[in-house]
Amino acid sequence: MIRKCTYFLMSLFILFTSCIGEDIINDFVEPELRIINPISSLPVPETYQFNATYFNTIGIEEETTITWNSSNTSSATINTSGLLTAVAEGTTTISASVQNNDVSLIESFTVTISEDGTVIIEEPVIKSGTIVTTSSYLLTGTFTIEAQDNSNDLLISVNSDYEATTSLPGLYLYLTNNPNSISGAYSVGPVSVFNGAHSYVIPGTNINDYTYLLYWCQPFGVKVGTGEILD
Amino acid sequence: MTIKKSVATLAIIILGFQFSFSQWTKDKGKGYYKVSAWYLESDEHYTDTGDKDPNATRTNFNFNFYGQYGLTKKWDLIAYIPFFARTTQNDAVSGTTGQVLTEGEAINSIGDIDLGVNYGIFHKNSWALSASLKLGLPTGKSEGGSDGSFQTGDGEFNQLLQLNLGKSFKLYKQSFYGKLYFGFNNRTNDFSDQLTTGLELGTQLIKDKFWLIGRLNTVQSLHNGSLNAQNSQGSIFANNIEYVGLGGEVSYYLTKKLGFSFNYASLLSGKIIAANPSYSIGVFLDMK
Numbered sequence: 212m213i214r215k216c217t218y219f220l221m222s223l224f225i226l227f228t229s230c231i232g233e234d235i236i237n238d239f240v241e242p243e244l245r246i247i248n249p250i251s252s253l254p255v256p257e258t259y260q261f262n263a264t265y266f267n268t269i270g271i272e273e274e275t276t277i278t279w280n281s282s283n284t285s286s287a288t289i290n291t292s293g294l295l296t297a298v299a300e301g302t303t304t305i306s307a308s309v310q311n312n313d314v315s316l317i318e319s320f321t322v323t324i325s326e327d328g329t330v331i332i333e334e335p336v337i338k339s340g341t342i343v344t345t346s347s348y349l350l351t352g353t354f355t356i357e358a359q360d361n362s363n364d365l366l367i368s369v370n371s372d373y374e375a376t377t378s379l380p381g382l383y384l385y386l387t388n389n390p391n392s393i394s395g396a397y398s399v400g401p402v403s404v405f406n407g408a409h410s411y412v413i414p415g416t417n418i419n420d421y422t423y424l425l426y427w428c429q430p431f432g433v434k435v436g437t438g439e440i441l442d
Numbered sequence: 443m444t445i446k447k448s449v450a451t452l453a454i455i456i457l458g459f460q461f462s463f464s465q466w467t468k469d470k471g472k473g474y475y476k477v478s479a480w481y482l483e484s485d486e487h488y489t490d491t492g493d494k495d496p497n498a499t500r501t502n503f504n505f506n507f508y509g510q511y512g513l514t515k516k517w518d519l520i521a522y523i524p525f526f527a528r529t530t531q532n533d534a535v536s537g538t539t540g541q542v543l544t545e546g547e548a549i550n551s552i553g554d555i556d557l558g559v560n561y562g563i564f565h566k567n568s569w570a571l572s573a574s575l576k577l578g579l580p581t582g583k584s585e586g587g588s589d590g591s592f593q594t595g596d597g598e599f600n601q602l603l604q605l606n607l608g609k610s611f612k613l614y615k616q617s618f619y620g621k622l623y624f625g626f627n628n629r630t631n632d633f634s635d636q637l638t639t640g641l642e643l644g645t646q647l648i649k650d651k652f653w654l655i656g657r658l659n660t661v662q663s664l665h666n667g668s669l670n671a672q673n674s675q676g677s678i679f680a681n682n683i684e685y686v687g688l689g690g691e692v693s694y695y696l697t698k699k700l701g702f703s704f705n706y707a708s709l710l711s712g713k714i715i716a717a718n719p720s721y722s723i724g725v726f727l728d729m730k
Contacts, residue, residue, distance in 0.1 A: 219702075219725065231546035234485075234499050234532040238543070268538050347493035378490035378682065378714060381591060394536070394543040430591035431487060432498025432531065432544075 234432075238392040240270045244277070244309050244316040247419045252323045252331035253287070253297045259330060261293035263307045263318070264420075270389030280306045286324045297324045338418060342373065342426070342438040345390075349376040350426055350436035358418045365413040367399070367424070375405045381429035386413065386421035390437040393427055402426065466570045466608060467562035468512030476508045476703070478724030480524075488685070488712035499532040500716075504553050508724075510560070518560040520574070524553030527582060529592045549586040554595035555579045558602075568610045574625075576602040598631040604638065618645045627661075634667030634682050653693040657707075660686045685712035699728050 247262040267273040281289045286301030295305065301324050308317040337357045344350040352373025357366045375382065387396035397420075399411050424438035468474065485499040504524040511519045527550070534544040558576035565571075582595020604625030611618050620643050627636040640659035647654050663682040689707035696702065705722035709715065 231530050231548060232499060232501075232532045233535045233546075235537045236534050236543060237537050239538040269536050269543075346495045347489045347491045348495075349491075376490055380714075381589070392534075392536075392543060394534075428497070429589045431495075432500075432534065433496055 236392060238269045238389055238394070240266075240268065240389050240391075242266060242268050242314050242316060243388075244307060244318050245419060246307060246318055246320065247417050249320050250322060250330055251320075252325060252328060253295060254325050254328045254330070255297045255299060257297050257330065259295045259297075261289075261295060261305070261307070263293060265309050265316075266388050269392060269394065270387065271395035272388075275309055275311060278308045278310070280308070282306070287322060295322070300324055300326050336418070338440050338442055340424065340438040340440050342369075342424060342436055344436040346433070346435045348379050348428075348435050349374060351375075354424065354438055356418060356440055359412075363415045363417070365416045365418060367411040367413060369404075369409050369411075371408040373404075373407060373409075375402065375426070377405045379428055379435065381431075382435060383427045383429050384411070385425040385427055386416070387423050387425045388421055390423045390425060390439075391434065393425065396425060397421065401429075466565065467516055467518045467560055467572055468510060470512050470514050473509065473511040473729045474726065475510075475729075476724045476726035478506050478508065478703075478705075478722045480504050480506060480705075480720060480722040482716060482718060482720035484716035484718040486717045488709070488715050488717050490682075490713055492711060492713055494717050498534060501528075501530045502720075503528045506553070516562040518562075520556075520558045520560055520576070522556040524555070524582070527551055527553035527595075529586070531587070531592070547587045547592060549583060549592040551583040551586070551595075552581055554582040556600075560606075570606075570608045572606045572608075574602075574604045574606060576600070576604070578602070598629055598633055600630075601628040602626070602638070603628075616645055617649070618643065620644075629667065632667050632669035632681075634663045634665050634669075636683075637662045637664065650698075651695050653691075655691040655693070657689045657691075658687070659689075660684075663713075681714075683712070683714050685715050686710040693726070695728070699730070701726055701728065 243266045245264050245266065247264055250259055253259050263277050264272050265275045279289045279291060279293045281287050281303045283301055283303035286299050287295055287297050287303045289295045289305060302321055303324065304319050304321050306317055306319040337355055339355045342350060342352045342354060352369055354367060354369045359366055382402040384399040384402050385393050385396040386399060387393060399413065422440050425434060426436040428435050482502045483499065486494050486496050489495050504527040506522060506524040509521045513519055528548060530548040531546050533542050533546040536543050556576050556578050558574055560572055560574040563571040563573060578600030580595055580597050580599055584595050584597025586592035602625050604623050606621060606623045608619060608621040623640045625638040627638060629635055638661050640657060642655060642657045644653055644655035646652065661684055663684050665682055667681050669681040687707055687709050691703055691705045693703040694701050703724050703726060706719060708719035709717060
């Protein structure tokens with residue numbers, strides 16, 4: 212009898228210490244081609260290097276061939292790597308496109324070529340958004356994101372209307388392009404302020420690099436809230 | 443889930459279940475010993491509002507020994523030793539691409555050991571009153587894994603003082619026992635103290651062979667601990683856990699001394715605790 216009981220307990224041990232399972236995450240987002248550093252004006256004979264990034268169906272940056280085109284090559288030309296050269300006064304529509312097997316994306320914008328003047332950066336200097344809970348934990352507030360002068364840093368300012376529960380263990384903040392996943396996200400760090408205004412400095416980050424703030428409970432492995440970053 | 447602290451708490455629930463009949467102390471030299479496998483798979487938890495939210499699936503498993511030994515007619519020694527505890531978290535797999543987004547993890551260690559005594563205050567006719575003191579030793583791993591949240595223990599020293607009142611009775615020729623308990627759990631490391639209450643009802647469906655036991659228990663936080671996310675930056679520990687638990691057990695004696703039991707524990711409500719039921723299967727030796 213004792214031997215049978217031992218076999219029984221050993222069987223349980225083997226059963227419950229076997230392999231790790233899988234959780235399937237619903238993490239689809241629409242793929243996106245994003246011009247990271249658009250401009251609206253460029254003087255002759257300056258050049259300007261555009262940077263564009265392709266984010267795949269789970270919001271992760273993916274290497275792919277980006278095709279650049281200028282609609283008016285007598286005013287400006289653009290090479291295969293996105294280097295724009297101002298040739299003569301006029302306007303041109305610059306387009307970047309991606310053509311994969313099942314993805315076709317194009318982003319276009321107009322650039323004015325002037326005989327004199329300066330480069331006009333089109334990107335917003337400040338973006339903002341609203342933090343909303345996606346769980347039953349309290350999390351609310353508004354924020355702004357600001358590109359810092361003379362550096363590549365970003366300043367995230369969470370406003371005084373911010374409030375979060377202190378009951379939740381291991382709350383972390385991420386910058387991400389997928390509100391359902393921290394895969395490929397930038398970890399800002401553990402949340403240590405749960406009420407009122409506070410800020411984070413994010414080094415070496417462009418204001419167009421991410422589209423969401425994501426509040427994530429690390430021990431539970433689940434999102435708690437998001438804030439879409441809007442122009 | 444743990445899930446963190448809450449798993450440790452569920453383990454305490456299980457320990458509470460081991461204390462069946464504990465209002466009746468063992469006679470000197472008698473004992474009850476059980477080796478069990480306990481399992482919890484949790485993919486949702488009760489939040490601080492009492493609602494259920496999903497979480498990454500974690501499993502908690504332990505092999506534990508429970509023993510109750512009669513030192514004298516009135517004093518029992520009790521011990522709960524989870525000598526092997528394992529916590530795992532599932533791989534997070536993209537439903538879009540099928541790629542593994544976050545690798546799962548597994549941590550093995552010993553769990554938190556509970557040692558205690560049970561003192562029979564009186565035993566007259568069908569009534570019995572006893573007091574038990576249980577010390578929860580932080581022998582388990584309070585941090586582990588890549589983010590520190592893989593726990594096999596809660597990292598703090600519990601002291602649970604409990605009064606157990608029991609009565610055996612017959613109803614329609616069927617033998618029953620009922621038990622009420624009330625306890626105070628003094629906790630350290632800035633965790634809030636807790637009040638525990640419980641009600642247990644058991645009956646012998648087959649005399650000296652087959653027991654059926656039902657249990658209802660609660661844990662209430664006194665909210666007197668200062669630990670929260672604000673003063674423990676990034677801490678994985680949750681404080682002020684509360685719940686109302688409902689469970690049951692069947693025990694079957696294969697021989698006069700040897701038997702096996704199956705335990706089921708679930709929560710009717712809770713705060714900051716795993717919401718899924720746990721199971722335990724054990725083999726016991728009842729030295730009457």
